[in-house]
Amino acid sequence: MKIELFYSPGCTKCLEQQEPLQATARQIDPALAWRELNVLEELDYAVSLGILTLPAVAIDGELVFTSLPTAEELTDAVRKRLPQRT
Amino acid sequence: MITIGKIAEQAGTTIDAVRYYEEEGLLLPTAKSGSGYRLYDAQAVRRLRFIRRAIDGGFTLAEVRALLEVRQATSACCGDVRKLAIEKKLQIEGNIRALKVQSAQLDELIADCTDASGTLDECPILDALDRPRQG
Numbered sequence: 001m002k003i004e005l006f007y008s009p010g011c012t013k014c015l016e017q018q019e020p021l022q023a024t025a026r027q028i029d030p031a032l033a034w035r036e037l038n039v040l041e042e043l044d045y046a047v048s049l050g051i052l053t054l055p056a057v058a059i060d061g062e063l064v065f066t067s068l069p070t071a072e073e074l075t076d077a078v079r080k081r082l083p084q085r086t
Numbered sequence: 087m088i089t090i091g092k093i094a095e096q097a098g099t100t101i102d103a104v105r106y107y108e109e110e111g112l113l114l115p116t117a118k119s120g121s122g123y124r125l126y127d128a129q130a131v132r133r134l135r136f137i138r139r140a141i142d143g144g145f146t147l148a149e150v151r152a153l154l155e156v157r158q159a160t161s162a163c164c165g166d167v168r169k170l171a172i173e174k175k176l177q178i179e180g181n182i183r184a185l186k187v188q189s190a191q192l193d194e195l196i197a198d199c200t201d202a203s204g205t206l207d208e209c210p211i212l213d214a215l216d217r218p219r220q221g
Contacts (some may be wrong), residue, residue: 008172010165039172047179052170054176 001032001060001081005038006046008054015067026072028078087117087124097134104134111207112137112154118152 005018015036022034026048039046046056049063054076057065057074064077087166094101107113108124113134115124126134133154140150156162198210208211 008165012165038175043176043179047176047183050180052176052180053173055175075165 001029001078002035003032003078004035004037004058006037006042006051006054006056007059009038009040011055013055013068021069021071022056023076029073029082054071075077088131090115090124090126091125091209093131093134097138099134099138105217106149107134107137112147112151132183144174152154 003022005021006052007015007018018036018052025032025034037046049058049061051063051066055068056063057069057078059081065073065075069077076086088096090101094104094216095105098141104113108115113130116130117125118128119125136154136157137150140153141147149170152165156166156170159166193213195211198214201208
């Protein structure tokens with residue numbers, strides 16, 4: 001599984017919260033790939049995913065959260081996608 | 087203090103637009119004259135110019151309102167404004183992408199129509215638009 005966090009450069013909230021969110025996701029899927037993407041450097045990709053607000057989280061190339069999820073919301077989203085990969 | 091006509095002129099807009107921004111709560115007259123005319127100070131001129139520039143930059147009235155709120159919020163910083171600008175850019179880039187797809191679709195339709203002298207019944211563009219969507 002691949003989780004991508006798109007952030008606006010200078011967003012301290014995004015950077016502060018990414019670590020606990022990443023830890024939460026890894027507890028469920030230790031093999032997941034976690035990327036933090038500066039939206040200005042990945043603008044075309046962000047647009048192709050339909051991202052309009054920041055921060056945003058995509059899972060396996062699909063826009064899932066249009067703002068930072070809570071640990072619970074991220075856990076649910078990751079769990080929901082696990083069976084599809086087995 | 088200046089009148090609504092003067093503030094509109096100084097900000098490069100119209101009296102109707104100033105009234106509209108007032109209705110939308112983006113701008114308020116600083117005072118009213120004895121005869122009830124709206125009057126504006128230098129700060130209102132600055133605010134109106136800000137509104138005009140933001141609208142020219144593609145921001146909607148709701149987004150202009152958000153920008154004005156950020157500007158007045160003591161806890162906000164430049165990064166908050168930048169975030170709004172980046173989100174606007176994402177929206178514009180998304181629109182450009184959608185328009186390019188539409189443009190490419192029109193290219194196909196135009197290319198399909200090789201005989202402009204044909205009847206409407208034979209028109210490949212009308213025919214293509216009439217066809218059910220695939221997928």
